[in-house]
Amino acid sequence: MTHLLEAKSLDAFYGDFQALFGVEFHVDQGESVALIGANGAGKTTFLKVLTGLLPVPGQSLSLEGVDLTALRIHQIAARGIAMSPEGRRLFPSLSVRENLQIGASVKRPGPWSLETVEKLFPILAEKANTPSTLLSGGQQQMVAIGRALMANPKLLLLDEVSLGLAPVIVRDIYETLPMIREQGTSVILVEQDIGQAVAVSDRLYCLQEGRISLEGKSSELGRDEISAAYFGRAREAS
Amino acid sequence: MEWVNAIVQGILLGGLYALFAAGLSLMFGIMRFVNLAHGDFIVAAAFGTLLFVDATGVNPLWALLPIVPIMMAAGYVGQRLVLNRLSGKDILPSILVTFGLSIILQNLMLEQFSADSQRVSAGALDTSAISLGGGLTVGTVPFLLFLSAIGVIAVLNWIFAKTAIGRQLRATSDDPETVGLMGLDKRHLFGIAMALASAVVAVAGVLLAIKTNFDPAAGPIRLLFAFEAVIIGGLGSLWGTLLGGVILGVAQGLGAQIDPGMQILAGHIVFLVILVLRPQGLFPTKRGS
Numbered sequence: 001m002t003h004l005l006e007a008k009s010l011d012a013f014y015g016d017f018q019a020l021f022g023v024e025f026h027v028d029q030g031e032s033v034a035l036i037g038a039n040g041a042g043k044t045t046f047l048k049v050l051t052g053l054l055p056v057p058g059q060s061l062s063l064e065g066v067d068l069t070a071l072r073i074h075q076i077a078a079r080g081i082a083m084s085p086e087g088r089r090l091f092p093s094l095s096v097r098e099n100l101q102i103g104a105s106v107k108r109p110g111p112w113s114l115e116t117v118e119k120l121f122p123i124l125a126e127k128a129n130t131p132s133t134l135l136s137g138g139q140q141q142m143v144a145i146g147r148a149l150m151a152n153p154k155l156l157l158l159d160e161v162s163l164g165l166a167p168v169i170v171r172d173i174y175e176t177l178p179m180i181r182e183q184g185t186s187v188i189l190v191e192q193d194i195g196q197a198v199a200v201s202d203r204l205y206c207l208q209e210g211r212i213s214l215e216g217k218s219s220e221l222g223r224d225e226i227s228a229a230y231f232g233r234a235r236e237a238s
Numbered sequence: 239m240e241w242v243n244a245i246v247q248g249i250l251l252g253g254l255y256a257l258f259a260a261g262l263s264l265m266f267g268i269m270r271f272v273n274l275a276h277g278d279f280i281v282a283a284a285f286g287t288l289l290f291v292d293a294t295g296v297n298p299l300w301a302l303l304p305i306v307p308i309m310m311a312a313g314y315v316g317q318r319l320v321l322n323r324l325s326g327k328d329i330l331p332s333i334l335v336t337f338g339l340s341i342i343l344q345n346l347m348l349e350q351f352s353a354d355s356q357r358v359s360a361g362a363l364d365t366s367a368i369s370l371g372g373g374l375t376v377g378t379v380p381f382l383l384f385l386s387a388i389g390v391i392a393v394l395n396w397i398f399a400k401t402a403i404g405r406q407l408r409a410t411s412d413d414p415e416t417v418g419l420m421g422l423d424k425r426h427l428f429g430i431a432m433a434l435a436s437a438v439v440a441v442a443g444v445l446l447a448i449k450t451n452f453d454p455a456a457g458p459i460r461l462l463f464a465f466e467a468v469i470i471g472g473l474g475s476l477w478g479t480l481l482g483g484v485i486l487g488v489a490q491g492l493g494a495q496i497d498p499g500m501q502i503l504a505g506h507i508v509f510l511v512i513l514v515l516r517p518q519g520l521f522p523t524k525r526g527s
């Protein structure tokens with residue numbers, strides 16, 4: 001069976017600097033997959049590769065069996081990959097509602113619309129006409145997720161949703177994840193907090209210095225095993 | 239009375255400068271692209287008006303009908319084929335290429351039309367005047383020109399504020415990379431932005447042809463006035479650009495009143511003073527992060 005998304009032996013470069021080495025990765029329909037790893041491990045780089053922001057010509061990366069490496073960013077978005085990027089990247093000259101509307105530019109049919117997104121995050125309806133720069137960090141994160149949902153993606157990428165947010169707010173945001181998954185959307189979430197990552201994912205990958213150091217079912221991986229892969233103690237021990 | 243008259247004429251002249259400046263402001267605002275050939279494109283549109291009137295003999299305002307769409311199409315195609323290759327983090331390639339383009343355009347026009355100063359007649363409109371009361375009269379042409387500047391800027395602002403494409407252009411101006419994640423092709427949006435700017439250039443060129451004399455070398459000074467109007471008004475605000483044009487026009491009008499030779503210099507002096515006192519311009523748009 002073909003996976004929804006599949007990367008085989010994937011390398012990625014910034015100029016001469018190699019950031020990813022032989023990454024084997026897949027996501028199946030409806031799955032929630034966590035990607036963890038220390039700062040600089042290459043998590044954001046991997047998501048940039050998936051969206052086309054960092055091109056990897058000639059490599060093996062496919063969505064529903066279709067080669068993504070020959071497509072441009074906007075074409076990949078049109079095929080159903082949407083991202084809430086690291087640092088949110090909202091459009092400062094657009095209001096909250098306009099930020100959401102522009103997410104629907106790909107015109108993919110599906111359950112998500114202005115109405116359903118504002119139902120998921122009611123505060124966004126209240127702040128519809130506010131400039132996005134005047135929102136709190138948590139509200140901005142909701143806009144970023146809502147904007148990605150407006151594309152009705154098959155695969156939703158969440159890069160460090162909890163960065164800089166208070167724990168209560170992080171909990172509020174993660175509480176919406178099951179509702180998003182209910183619609184059949186698959187999710188890849190990048191998370192610094194290992195406990196959080198394990199709790200909300202079916203499977204988990206750990207990146208270490210650009211290489212996958214661990215892969216498995218989130219419920220079956222032990223805490224020690226994960227920290228070893230995360231911090232790289234496994235290699236020292238062997 | 240003479241002074242009041244000089245101010246009124248200056249305000250009206252400012253409308254023309256604002257038209258020159260609006261296209262420049264759009265290109266820079268959305269694409270961070272400096273077009274040194276901007277003034278030459280305006281003059282080219284003016285020569286286009288001349289050709290059109292020579293061929294048809296109708297009122298030169300009709301020249302808007304062919305010239306606006308032609309320039310829009312040329313702007314889109316030129317952006318897609320040439321300028322998009324230059325847009326990047328570095329502003330220098332676009333400056334070099336448009337500088338070259340400026341020289342090429344000037345020479346082509348020189349070749350085609352000679353160095354003679356030209357003027358297009360709008361018939362009875364040329365000499366008609368409107369009374370503003372209190373002994374003040376203004377020429378119909380400068381008055382219509384000022385109204386068109388306001389109209390053009392109002393339409394552009396409406397597009398940016400109310401339409402989907404305007405929203406996409408503002409987003410592109412904020413963050414062209416993230417716009418791609420929304421499924422939008424930056425190259426196409428840049429093309430649209432250039433087409434819009436070219437429409438304004440076309441309008442400015444046709445009105446320039448009716449308002450004043452022009453010759454193949456008239457572009458760079460138009461570019462200079464446009465730059466000054468944009469910077470006085472503050473980058474990113476089209477109404478600010480209109481005000482910048484008006485301030486420049488009034489300064490020139492008052493300068494000319496003191497001494498005819500002072501006209502251009504007075505404009506530059508006011509520009510310099512504002513640049514020193516308020517380098518961000520009068521109405522800069524505040525942009526987050």
Ligand SMILES: Nc1ncnc2c1ncn2[C@@H]1O[C@H](COP(=O)(O)OP(=O)(O)O)[C@@H](O)[C@H]1O
Nearest residue numbers: 014017019037038039040041042043044045046
């Ligand atoms: N634009 C870039 N140019 C060059 N190197 C980069 C760039 N972005 C990230 N890197 C490098 O790539 C590596 C992985 O970074 P990143 O993917 O951002 O890590 P993470 O998201 O896991 O913290 C780091 O060593 C980082 O310094």
Ligand SMILES: [Mg+2]
Nearest residue numbers: 043044045086
């Ligand atoms: Mg990161």
